[in-house]
């Protein structure tokens with residue numbers, strides 16, 4: 001990342017976002033219901049991927065807890081049902097995930113690398129089995145129904161979540177705290193020795209990322225109508241965000257966004273056309289990406305651009 | 319006035335006493351040398367003072383306040399900065415960003431972006447990197463990465479600076495420049511402790527030297543006293 005491009009992007013990106021958001025607001029008025037549903041699904045994947053990238057991108061701490069926070073969000077919708085307005089339920093889903101992530105972060109973000117990753121994955125299983133135990137022994141029924149919401153409402157709430165997430169990511173990236181997060185990924189020991197409170201910064205960012213995942217879970221529950229712990233805490237949702245982010249390229253904001261958009265569009269279309277082999281096709285795409293596009297789609301684009309523009313600094317003297 | 323007093327400092331790694339019962343003090347404004355054979359416990363001593371590790375026992379009084387058990391970020395904000403023996407710049411950030419992070423987070427008060435930036439420009443000018451501010455730190459030569467690290471440490475506004483083998487791996491010209499740099503840092507009013515193997519440098523710029531061996535302090539004195547001490551020659555200089 002270069003200092004000058006950041007200054008330049010400061011004006012360009014927000015203008016672009018506003019334009020795109022206005023376009024999206026118009027969509028339910030001009031398209032078929034199927035398009036709205038498809039777009040909602042794509043928004044969900046983008047939201048999960050950007051939430052994951054918010055924390056794991058700069059710090060390099062690979063979280064596999066997405067399914068846990070997503071599932072909590074889903075359950076929040078099931079538990080609150082019709083008792084509160086939908087938007088209140090969505091915010092509750094975000095908050096419960098934030099609180100859990102805060103506690104988990106405080107316990108585990110002293111761990112490094114692979115231990116953190118394994119712990120976060122264990123968390124998904126742990127919560128799944130706690131929910132099963134709770135439903136079987138206390139509630140007496142497994143699974144629950146979620147009241148449905150109409151397509152346009154779901155679409156707008158997802159759009160709002162996505163806009164908030166993009167703004168958060170953008171302001172974080174251009175702030176001193178965003179730089180500090182990257183420095184943790186670069187060299188955590190150096191970061192802590194220049195006065196950065198790395199533990200607090202990691203915990204708060206991890207919890208914020210979980211907040212957005214929880215919001216997304218609660219609103220998506222209204223599309224699924226029935227959830228049980230196996231559906232809600234599906235490890236698939238832990239693996240997808242890092243895959244999509246890597247597919248798009250982790251280096252800049254648009255990588256994960258693009259990765260999630262392309263990947264989820266492929267998924268939604270492949271799953272209907274090749275219901276049995278689509279996971280295989282996914283696997284192939286991932287293998288090819290990792291082998292030949294180490295910086296993802298965005299990296300590919302940058303390599304091509306560099307060919308034409310060129311120019312690199314070299315440290316020639318001392 | 320003594321800016322730092324270390325008393326009975328001890329650190330064990332398993333059965334190994336990396337630092338044991340070490341006592342010394344640092345006078346405000348001086349450049350103190352810390353020497354000793356490889357594995358003597360010099361870097362570990364820095365790690366204990368800067369908060370990387372918690373000592374098993376002992377006191378580290380910085381301006382009278384005990385630092386033992388405090389976190390590195392807290393210690394840094396109290397005015398105690400360090401560099402690393404194996405250079406630890408943020409390799410994918412440019413020089414300016416590396417130093418800017420020090421300016422943003424190294425002091426307890428929150429400063430504006432423009433203030434932080436002007437501080438960084440001043441420091442880069444002082445260190446001689448003004449013409450390389452947007453170079454990616456990881457692509458630089460060793461001596462320049464070391465300068466970035468010193469600049470980043472200076473940006474945290476230290477009163478005491480710990481330099482771990484600043485001269486190691488540099489050619490004679492670069493060693494000379496680095497010696498000048500350390501003297502200029504002292505002139506700014508910053509107290510320095512430097513670990514060094516380059517004898518010419520340490521004998522030249524330190525008025526007082528401490529020798530560690532197997533985790534223990536075996537000698538302390540002026541460069542003349544150290545270079546003529548029988549014990550020091552036996553374990554270190556005569557190697």
Ligand SMILES: Nc1ncnc2c1ncn2[C@@H]1O[C@H](COP(=O)(O)OP(=O)(O)O)[C@@H](O)[C@H]1O
Pocket residue numbers: 331334336354355356357358359360361362363
């Ligand atoms: N984190 C660590 N874990 C275990 N042993 C260590 C650690 N750090 C240093 N040591 C050991 O402590 C001793 C002193 O090391 P160090 O302080 O790096 O020596 P010096 O800097 O004087 O060369 C060495 O034997 C080293 O192997």
Ligand SMILES: [Mg+2]
Pocket residue numbers: 360361362403
């Ligand atoms: Mg050492």
